[in-house]
Amino acid sequence: MSSDGPKRLMFSYFADLAKVLGNGHRLELIELLAQGEQPVEVLSQRTGLSFANASQHLQQLRKAGLVVGRRSGKNIIYRLEDGPIVETITALRKLAEHNVAAVQDVVATYFDQLDNLDPIGPDDLMDRMRTGSVTLLDVRPEDEFRAAHIPGALNIDLQALESRIAELPMDMEIVAYCRGAYCVLSFQAVKLLRARGYRVTRFSEGLPEWRASGRAVATA
Amino acid sequence: MSSDGPKRLMFSYFADLAKVLGNGHRLELIELLAQGEQPVEVLSQRTGLSFANASQHLQQLRKAGLVVGRRSGKNIIYRLEDGPIVETITALRKLAEHNVAAVQDVVATYFDQLDNLDPIGPDDLMDRMRTGSVTLLDVRPEDEFRAAHIPGALNIDLQALESRIAELPMDMEIVAYCRGAYCVLSFQAVKLLRARGYRVTRFSEGLPEWRASGRAVATA
DNA sequence: AATTCATTCAATGAAGTTTTTGAATGTACC
DNA sequence: GGTACATTCAAAAACTTCATTGAATGAATT
Numbered sequence: 001m002s003s004d005g006p007k008r009l010m011f012s013y014f015a016d017l018a019k020v021l022g023n024g025h026r027l028e029l030i031e032l033l034a035q036g037e038q039p040v041e042v043l044s045q046r047t048g049l050s051f052a053n054a055s056q057h058l059q060q061l062r063k064a065g066l067v068v069g070r071r072s073g074k075n076i077i078y079r080l081e082d083g084p085i086v087e088t089i090t091a092l093r094k095l096a097e098h099n100v101a102a103v104q105d106v107v108a109t110y111f112d113q114l115d116n117l118d119p120i121g122p123d124d125l126m127d128r129m130r131t132g133s134v135t136l137l138d139v140r141p142e143d144e145f146r147a148a149h150i151p152g153a154l155n156i157d158l159q160a161l162e163s164r165i166a167e168l169p170m171d172m173e174i175v176a177y178c179r180g181a182y183c184v185l186s187f188q189a190v191k192l193l194r195a196r197g198y199r200v201t202r203f204s205e206g207l208p209e210w211r212a213s214g215r216a217v218a219t220a
Numbered sequence: 221m222s223s224d225g226p227k228r229l230m231f232s233y234f235a236d237l238a239k240v241l242g243n244g245h246r247l248e249l250i251e252l253l254a255q256g257e258q259p260v261e262v263l264s265q266r267t268g269l270s271f272a273n274a275s276q277h278l279q280q281l282r283k284a285g286l287v288v289g290r291r292s293g294k295n296i297i298y299r300l301e302d303g304p305i306v307e308t309i310t311a312l313r314k315l316a317e318h319n320v321a322a323v324q325d326v327v328a329t330y331f332d333q334l335d336n337l338d339p340i341g342p343d344d345l346m347d348r349m350r351t352g353s354v355t356l357l358d359v360r361p362e363d364e365f366r367a368a369h370i371p372g373a374l375n376i377d378l379q380a381l382e383s384r385i386a387e388l389p390m391d392m393e394i395v396a397y398c399r400g401a402y403c404v405l406s407f408q409a410v411k412l413l414r415a416r417g418y419r420v421t422r423f424s425e426g427l428p429e430w431r432a433s434g435r436a437v438a439t440a
Numbered sequence: 441a442a443t444t445c446a447t448t449c450a451a452t453g454a455a456g457t458t459t460t461t462g463a464a465t466g467t468a469c470c
Numbered sequence: 471g472g473t474a475c476a477t478t479c480a481a482a483a484a485c486t487t488c489a490t491t492g493a494a495t496g497a498a499t500t
Contacts, residue, residue: 005404006326006330006331006402006404007402007403007404008244008248009326009330010316010323010326010402011244011245011247011248011251012244013316013320013322013323013326014244014247014309014312014313014316014323015241015242015243015244015246015247016242016320017312017315017316017319017320018238018239018241018242018247018312019238019239019242019243019487021235021238021242022235022236022238022239022241022242023235023239023487023488024228024231024232024234024235025231025488026235027231027234027235027238028228028231031231039446039447040446040447040448041446041447049489050489050490051446051447052447052448052449052489052490052491052492053488053489053490055446055447055448055449056448056449056488056489057488059448059449064319064320065319065320065321066319069447071447071496071497073446073497073498074444074445074446074447074496074497074498075445075446075447076446076447076448081319082318083315083318083319084311084314084315084318085315085319087311087314087315088308088311088312088314088315089234090311091304091307091308091310091311091312092234092237092238092308092311093234094304094307094308095237095303095304095305095307095308096230096233096234096237098302098303098304099237099284099285099286099301099302099303099305100233100236100237100284100285101285102233103230103233103234106226106229106230106233110226110229111226182226182227182230183227184225184226184227239457243457243458245458259476259477260476260477260478261476261477269459270459270460271476271477272459272460272461272462272477272478272479273458273459273460275476275477275478275479276458276459276478276479277458279478279479289477291466291467291477293467293468293476294466294467294468294474294475294476294477295467295475295476295477296476296477296478441500442499442500443498443499443500444497444498444499444500445496445497445498445499446495446496446497446498447494447495447496447497448493448494448495448496449492449493449494449495450491450492450493450494451490451491451492451493452489452490452491453488453489453490454487454488454489454490455486455487455488455489456485456486456487456488457484457485457486457487458483458484458485458486459482459483459484459485460481460482460483460484461480461481461482461483462479462480462481463478463479463480463481464477464478464479464480465476465477465478465479466475466476466477466478467474467475467476467477468473468474468475468476469472469473469474469475470471470472470473470474
């Protein structure tokens with residue numbers, strides 16, 4: 001927190017905020033919270049962080065004004081604050097895709113390999129949902145689906161996909177999505193379903209970006 | 221640089237990039253470079269950093285893919301890489317304005333106090349330039365003006381404003397701009413000129429944002 | 441009132457960042 | 471070829487961040 005005129009002060013505040021985003025675990029916590037509110041326990045499990053460690057990262061996000069917690073019985077339930085949080089992380093992601101060579105490598109060797117087809121964008125998806133020419137598949141855990149999903153989507157948790165595969169139509173294109181652009185759940189769904197002869201594409205983003213761009217979401 | 225599946229890898233790369241943005245001096249270096257390329261000496265002077273320290277921050281920006289240096293005689297001249305760098309910092313700034321209480325305080329006590337009029341936005345500015353109903357004043361140092369400025373702007377370095385004040389019309393509204401939204405130069409210009417009876421407003425952003433939004437800039 | 445459970449807090453050590461200093465590099469000028 | 475200059479590099483000191491541990495809090499259950 002240096003200071004030397006109000007401009008330097010402002011830059012140091014912007015930097016403090018960037019520092020809070022400057023940790024992979026915290027970015028993952030934000031991604032999870034962008035699906036919907038969660039108690040610390042679930043966040044700790046889904047990120048693989050120890051309980052105390054998850055709690056401390058959440059404190060930092062809270063101090064930065066990015067999340068709030070409320071008590072509900074024995075649990076503290078965290079949720080994302082209002083504000084352009086998803087937008088900022090999307091900007092960071094696009095900057096990394098454009099300027100960081102290592103990111104381009106991972107995309108090329110890992111993600112493009114799994115899904116060599118162009119993913120479908122939000123405008124296209126909306127058109128095709130309207131004409132009913134596509135089945136939209138949400139492969140996130142049930143609780144995240146219930147908190148918010150793209151209207152008209154069918155929820156099958158990736159865990160259950162193999163056993164519930166009969167619920168999917170073979171004669172219609174399927175579009176799979178999950179938590180965000182690099183959420184592996186939808187990549188794995190595409191892989192599994194293609195192997196069984198389904199026509200599947202990925203949606204280019206996840207639920208948080210869909211909502212951040214002002215489109216309607218459904219609950220329950 | 222943790223790793224546990226490609227998604228965690230990606231998040232750790234995004235976090236590394238955020239970490240590089242997580243230092244006020246580096247944000248200031250980026251702002252200066254967003255005006256145009258500069259040798260290390262000038263960057264070190266304008267930021268108040270020691271030579272070696274400025275150099276080391278520039279190395280970090282280079283490793284992150286945000287700047288490049290080229291040799292020109294005895295100097296190494298740095299410039300911003302292509303890519304959505306200004307956009308990302310703008311997103312960070314807006315997030316801070318929205319979610320960080322301390323930022324709101326500084327804006328209220330420092331900036332709003334200096335200029336209680338609404339600043340003019342880019343679309344309005346363009347309209348008013350076309351109809352010739354406004355004089356646009358660029359108060360950055362001459363070298364930054366020469367590298368790139370908003371077409372039609374008059375350059376008077378803030379340092380020289382008092383002595384060259386006669387060049388400004390008293391019967392027309394003046395709009396002042398400089399390096400960015402919180403660049404103090406334009407605030408000080410507004411203060412000085414209002415005290416002399418000129419009608420002055422600030423432009424809401426600076427040159428980098430103007431260019432990043434795809435508008436034409438002039439050189440020389 | 442005692443116990444359990446979810447969470448936070450405080451303290452520790454290990455690892456990383458920032459700044460300063462002085463030496464090293466590489467280009468230009470005499 | 472030697473000297474001056476701009477910049478980078480390497481090492482050290484001061485400080486910050488991260489994960490782990492165990493104790494503390496505070497609501498719910500018995």
